[in-house]
Amino acid sequence: DGGITQSPKYLFRKEGQNVTLSCEQNLNHDAMYWYRQDPGQGLRLIYYSQIVNDFQKGDIAEGYSVSREKKESFPLTVTSAQKNPTAFYLCASRPGTRETGELFFGEGSRLTVL
Amino acid sequence: GDSVTQMEGPVTLSEEAFLTINCTYTATGYPSLFWYVQYPGEGLQLLLKATKADDKGSNKGFEATYRKETTSFHLEKGSVQVSDSAVYFCALSGGSNYKLTFGKGTLLTVNP
Numbered sequence: 001d002g003g004i005t006q007s008p009k010y011l012f013r014k015e016g017q018n019v020t021l022s023c024e025q026n027l028n029h030d031a032m033y034w035y036r037q038d039p040g041q042g043l044r045l046i047y048y049s050q051i052v053n054d055f056q057k058g059d060i061a062e063g064y065s066v067s068r069e070k071k072e073s074f075p076l077t078v079t080s081a082q083k084n085p086t087a088f089y090l091c092a093s094r095p096g097t098r099e100t101g102e103l104f105f106g107e108g109s110r111l112t113v114l
Numbered sequence: 115g116d117s118v119t120q121m122e123g124p125v126t127l128s129e130e131a132f133l134t135i136n137c138t139y140t141a142t143g144y145p146s147l148f149w150y151v152q153y154p155g156e157g158l159q160l161l162l163k164a165t166k167a168d169d170k171g172s173n174k175g176f177e178a179t180y181r182k183e184t185t186s187f188h189l190e191k192g193s194v195q196v197s198d199s200a201v202y203f204c205a206l207s208g209g210s211n212y213k214l215t216f217g218k219g220t221l222l223t224v225n226p
Contacts, residue, residue, distance in 0.1 A: 004157075006157075033213065033214075035216075040218060040219075041218060042203065042216045042217055042218035042219050043158075043203070043214075043216040045213055045214075048213055058213070090157055090158065092158075092214075101145075101146045101148075101207025101208075101214065102146075102148065102160055102163060102207075103158075103160075103214055104160075105150075105157035105158040105159070106157050107156055107157045108155075108156065108157045
C-alpha cells in the first residue's frame with residue numbers, strides 16, 4: 001500500500017540533544033512538508049520541499065533543519081536550538097505542482113523533551 | 115498573508131444532532147479549500163475539498179460549500195454519530211507552492 005511512514009511514533013529527548021524524525025513516502029510525490037502541531041494552535045509549517053535537493057523555510061523554521069537527498073525521504077532534525085521542541089510532528093506530501101493542493105499526511109511523531 | 119479562522123471548540127453534541135463548524139478565510143486569488151479530520155493519536159485525513167467558488171464538497175455525510183462572497187467554507191452534517199468524534203481542521207491552499215494554511219482546529223465530541 002502506498003503511503004507516508006513516519007518514525008519513530010514516540011521519541012523522548014534530553015535537553016541539549018539533537019534528534020532526527022524520519023519521513024518516507026512511496027507515493028512518488030514531488031513535494032513534502034513538515035508541520036508542527038501544538039494544542040490549541042493548529043498546524044504550523046516548519047519546512048517544505050518541492051523537488052529533490054531543494055527546500056524552503058516555513059513559518060517556524062528556527063531550531064530545525066531538513067534535507068531532501070532522495071525524492072521519497074524528507075527527514076527533520078530538531079536541534080538543541082529549538083527552545084520548546086515538545087510537540088506532535090506531522091509529515092505530508094503532495095503530487096506535482098499542477099494539483100489542487102491536497103496534502104497526504106503520515107501518522108505523526110510525538111517528541112517529548114525531558 | 116493567508117489565514118483561516120474556524121469556530122473554537124470544544125463542541126459537544128448528542129448522537130443524531132445537526133453539526134455546523136464555521137470556517138472563514140482570508141486569501142489572495144482563488145484558493146482551494148479543505149476540511150481535514152484527525153482522530154486521537156493519528157495524522158490528518160482529508161474529509162472533503164472544493165476548488166472553486168460555489169463548489170460543494172461532500173463525504174461521509176459531511177458537506178461544505180465554497181462561498182466566495184462571504185469567504186466561508188462551513189462544515190455541516192445532518193446527523194452526527196459517536197464515531198464522528200475527532201478534531202476538524204479547515205485549511206486553504208494558495209500560491210505557487212501549494213502549502214496549506216490551517217485553522218486552529220475544532221474538537222467535536224458526540225455522546226450516545
